[in-house]
Amino acid sequence: MKMNMIAVDSLTVKYGELIAVDGVSFNVMEQEIFGIVGPNGAGKTSTVECIEGLRRAYRGKVSVMGLDPWKERQKLYGVMGVQLQDTAYQDRVRVWELCDLFSSLYRDPVPYGELLEIMNLTDKKRAYVANLSGGQRQKLSIVLALIPNPRVVFLDELTTGLDPHARRQMWDLLLQLKERGLTIVLVSHYMDEVEAVCDRVAIMNRGRIISMGTINEVVNSFNLKTEISFSASLHNIGDIEGLTGVVSIARIRDTIKVCGHGDECVAAVLQYLNDNRIAYTNLAVKPPDLEAVFLNLSGYDPAKDGDAANGGGRG
Amino acid sequence: MKSGLIKLAILEFKLFTRNFLSMFFLLVFPSLMLLLFGGIYGNEPELIFGGYGSVDVSVPAYAGIIVSVTGLMSLPLEVCEYREKKILKRFQATPLSPAYVIISQVSVNLLMTIAGMLLLFLTGTIVFNMRFMGSLLPVIAVFLLSMLSVFSMGFLIAGFAPNMRAATAIANLVFFPMLFLTGATIPIELMPELMQNIARFLPVTHVVKAMKAVWLGESISSVYSSLLVLAGVMLVCFFLSLRFFRWE
Numbered sequence: 001m002k003m004n005m006i007a008v009d010s011l012t013v014k015y016g017e018l019i020a021v022d023g024v025s026f027n028v029m030e031q032e033i034f035g036i037v038g039p040n041g042a043g044k045t046s047t048v049e050c051i052e053g054l055r056r057a058y059r060g061k062v063s064v065m066g067l068d069p070w071k072e073r074q075k076l077y078g079v080m081g082v083q084l085q086d087t088a089y090q091d092r093v094r095v096w097e098l099c100d101l102f103s104s105l106y107r108d109p110v111p112y113g114e115l116l117e118i119m120n121l122t123d124k125k126r127a128y129v130a131n132l133s134g135g136q137r138q139k140l141s142i143v144l145a146l147i148p149n150p151r152v153v154f155l156d157e158l159t160t161g162l163d164p165h166a167r168r169q170m171w172d173l174l175l176q177l178k179e180r181g182l183t184i185v186l187v188s189h190y191m192d193e194v195e196a197v198c199d200r201v202a203i204m205n206r207g208r209i210i211s212m213g214t215i216n217e218v219v220n221s222f223n224l225k226t227e228i229s230f231s232a233s234l235h236n237i238g239d240i241e242g243l244t245g246v247v248s249i250a251r252i253r254d255t256i257k258v259c260g261h262g263d264e265c266v267a268a269v270l271q272y273l274n275d276n277r278i279a280y281t282n283l284a285v286k287p288p289d290l291e292a293v294f295l296n297l298s299g300y301d302p303a304k305d306g307d308a309a310n311g312g313g314r315g
Numbered sequence: 316m317k318s319g320l321i322k323l324a325i326l327e328f329k330l331f332t333r334n335f336l337s338m339f340f341l342l343v344f345p346s347l348m349l350l351l352f353g354g355i356y357g358n359e360p361e362l363i364f365g366g367y368g369s370v371d372v373s374v375p376a377y378a379g380i381i382v383s384v385t386g387l388m389s390l391p392l393e394v395c396e397y398r399e400k401k402i403l404k405r406f407q408a409t410p411l412s413p414a415y416v417i418i419s420q421v422s423v424n425l426l427m428t429i430a431g432m433l434l435l436f437l438t439g440t441i442v443f444n445m446r447f448m449g450s451l452l453p454v455i456a457v458f459l460l461s462m463l464s465v466f467s468m469g470f471l472i473a474g475f476a477p478n479m480r481a482a483t484a485i486a487n488l489v490f491f492p493m494l495f496l497t498g499a500t501i502p503i504e505l506m507p508e509l510m511q512n513i514a515r516f517l518p519v520t521h522v523v524k525a526m527k528a529v530w531l532g533e534s535i536s537s538v539y540s541s542l543l544v545l546a547g548v549m550l551v552c553f554f555l556s557l558r559f560f561r562w563e
Binding site for chain 2: 052053054074077078080082084086087088089090092093097100101102104105106148
């Protein structure tokens with residue numbers, strides 16, 4: 001049975017009159033990668049800062065490994081690794097000097113040479129931080145977060161500014177760390193990242209968690225449309241509109257785009273094409289994903305916006 | 316933890332030495348000025364310098380430059396940089412309180428100020444055969460009070476400045492008048508009455524006045540009013556910055 005590492009119960013954070021986090025509750029289990037996603041200003045960072053003991057909760061209870069992060073921060077910082085959103089370091093400090101300093105702050109640090117090796121930073125050991133690339137600096141942040149030999153790590157916008165290759169390396173690393181027994185809380189606004197590494201995810205919007213669970217659970221909870229597209233010379237697209245689950249259909253040049261709910265919709269469309277012996281090519285079925293959930297939250301409607309961009313259709 | 320504090324202080328020291336502007340204005344500039352003006356005027360006793368040589372009176376006056384470089388430029392800009400880059404916040408998430416980061420910055424700046432003064436003293440003694448008429452204890456006491464007073468002004472700048480750019484602007488705005496209007500570089504006796512009156516409101520003027528007096532062997536009580544001003548500035552700035560300092 002895995003232990004409950006983090007428990008957040010009705011957490012509220014206020015900045016003056018502004019309610020940044022509004023009664024948020026969730027648990028993170030040991031050895032879990034838990035994602036917190038949502039648009040800018042959703043309250044993600046404020047929530048995580050309360051768990052990290054950097055910010056005081058206005059109301060509600062937070063505990064990490066049974067400790068109160070605000071009152072028992074000193075105990076907690078020995079087992080917690082933190083990467084803050086957009087921390088910079090002194091320009092004229094060398095990589096090894098920062099690592100050396102951070103190592104001296106903890107009782108049982110991981111030898112930083114190993115961590116630099118894993119992050120491919122060994123040859124940058126003597127470099128000034130100012131001369132590192134964005135990705136290398138981000139990797140250094142992670143090295144510093146892992147030096148305490150933590151049991152739980154918080155990563156806030158980990159791969160912002162990294163190229164696709166470095167991002168995938170980072171994901172592999174997170175999965176390795178999880179295998180070694182680490183619990184990871186990941187704040188992100190990259191949906192592909194969350195889908196690639198997170199066991200569970202909480203979607204935040206305007207200070208509240210509006211959906212939480214595995215990626216599939218969350219995506220399904222929004223009841224978004226599946227998008228089927230294919231090329232065919234189809235004259236009467238009105239027939240398809242009447243099929244089970246189909247919500248909208250549009251023709252963009254020779255591509256036909258059908259939006260609908262669930263797998264029945266896909267089956268019905270294919271059945272129709274086969275029954276009527278309509279030849280089709282370039283068939284693509286795109287089930288709803290986190291990206292669609294995110295866009296849906298921010299008010300972007302693919303059916304509407306898509307049609308509008310293509311000179312209208314049948315919405 | 317203890318080794319952490321030492322490592323932190325050593326790192327802050329290294330970072331200070333890597334800051335070209337601070338190093339130049341603290342260690343090179345005062346000695347350079349001394350070599351320049353000492354070279355022009357020599358160090359023979361002159362009536363205009365109250366019967367002392369130009370170097371004899373310049374060295375204590377330059378103390379005003381030295382404490383201003385660290386207290387008004389280096390320290391507030393460092394603290395602001397650490398806050399703006401969220402380095403202080405990053406340390407908040409370690410077992411080491413960010414207060415120690417500030418403490419080690421202050422310590423390093425105090426130490427470097429003393430080093431700057433010693434270097435200037437050596438330049439004066441070796442190159443110009445400078446006369447030192449004062450006794451050591453009052454000189455050290457006045458120098459310490461001067462440092463603390465000017466440092467607390469710097470801290471207030473760091474507390475109030477919303478960001479690095481503002482801090483740089485404020486620090487320059489405070490630093491340059493202190494450099495030229497306080498007698499640190501241009502003897503105050505040469506200024507018209509109006510400027511002398513303005514100078515009286517600048518704390519560094521009192522640093523220069525008090526340092527000169529004890530340096531030339533006058534008793535510490537002869538400059539008690541300047542010392543009171545410095546102590547007052549120190550207390551007011553210290554408490555204001557305690558009240559208004561922001562960690563992020």
